[in-house]
Amino acid sequence: MTDVDPRAQQLFLTDGRVRRRRIVNRVMEGLATVASATAVAVLVIVVVSVVRNGWPALNANFFTTSPSFSAFGESQGGILSSIVGSVILVAFATLFAVPVGVLGAIFVSELAPRRLANVVRLALDVINGLPTIVTGIFVFSALVLAQGQSALAGSLALAIIALPLIARSTQEVLRLVPSSYREAGLALGAPRWRTVVGIILPTSLGGILTGTTLAVARVAGETAPLLFTTSLAATTVTWDPTQPVQSMPLTIFQYAEQPDPSFHTKAWATGAVLLFFVLLVSLASKFFLARARRKLSG
């Protein structure tokens, strides 16, 4: 140690300044770690609460019967009508939103003049940022006031929420399609539409799937748009989309406000079913996204 230049040694000594910088660094690293741990802890607490409180009600009966109520105001029966209703709502919403979203994305990315493309993109962004209760009240005034509540009205509100999600994912994957694919199609003498339908669409199928699953996961849990469009429904199973239907999110919303604890257990159990579905579909969406990226960039 003696033959080291003392000035060089100085560099490695922890004088006050260096120590303070190290301490600040440690504190900040600690805070960032704590923030992440907090987020994970909240997720775990919520999921565990839902599953544990809903567990007593989760039996075969819960999935195969519709709600009924005892003379003492207790909740009996299951949520079959809500599950069926949610399936109808999400299916029609997807049916409405996917074609419009995909075609709109093709317009923006492939065909539209730049100015117009920007306008459409802006409109999609604004729709995406719209509070969902506003979407609900729009469908209420456009449709429900004249024709009454129906599953179709609810689906329409959900479709408006799904539209920008599907359009955005499709646009993102269209951007990844190499322009050599387009040029190859055109060089073969194929017209524009054959290039789009035969080459670009199949290549971007992964992105469309990603957007669709993402949108399904999102709208399956949406409650606000359903309040004004399909909230006054019979508790029996309806497959008729022109009638209002029950849905899982609204069932949770309504049961949570009931005074009798038997409703709370049912609300938790419905939450567990919904959460399981939403997280499963979200995972599928992540999987599709990873696959689409790998295929197009690999």
Add this chain to the structure above:
Amino acid sequence: MSVVPTEFPAGRRFGDRIGDRVLYGLTAAAGLGAVALIIGIAYKVFDGSSLAFSKFGFGFIVDEVWNPVKNQFGALDLIWGTAVTSFIAILFAAPLAIGIALYLTELAPRVLRDAIGALVEMLAAIPSVILGLWGILVLGPFMQHDLEPFLKSFLGWLPIFSGDTNANGGKGILTASIILTIMAVPIIASVARELFASVPADLKDGARALGATRWEVVRGVVLHATRPGLAAAVILGLGRALGEAIAVTQVIGSVTQIPNSLFGTGDTLASRIAAQYQGYGSNLQASSLFYLAAILLVFSLVVNFGAQLIVRRFEFQNTGGS
């Protein structure tokens, strides 16, 4: 855009021309349909509020009475409730989310990074009604029996922490703000994470070579380079908090009055609309709900354009306007 042959050979098949026209027509209809949709939404919402507007004018915005019995409606309390809950939520959410994003991009080992990143995304996927249910039955009682008395005993000398903690079963402004925080965090974190990952490694290496600690690299390079993007991310989170109806209506207590304490109940614009979905007594009340939706629509537009403006200016600065 790709290369398009501008002149087609004379012998092009008729069917191909039709096909191109049809494709263009269909996609343009979908694209312009989205534009028409947002215009239609704005029109319908403003049109629906015309009755209330003709009765109350802009005074609606600064009037705090919401009394269906006397047919007297105003939005001030609701605007105030919206502002306070969103502000508190962002106050909590922004540092938390930025911390998470920093942990994920700068600190976490690879295995943890993917796992925790996925978990934070899952937090965003939880439907708001489930968070609201949790808010009523788990968070509410916890607030009532533990957190609020604790805050009161330490910070009770501040008026905002001085209210009655037992009055409303844990429902109130603070509980709603916490639920909104949980919703805003994953949104801000995912944008921030992308921003941080896009900071060029050269810049960070440069700072490291000068002997900067990890935090100094973050403060001097990463945060500095992404400031405008972060502002936009926070604004996006704010937009989410402003517009949330369901979870807030479940935990805020739905009472119109400006409470002087965070433990008190209140209400927000979105939550009020949601709460009165099956019970409006008069056309004027229905129209007043549309008026609330119109205010909310304007808020969300301002937030949206604000975020875009910041990003644009940032890009302009970075590219020197090219």
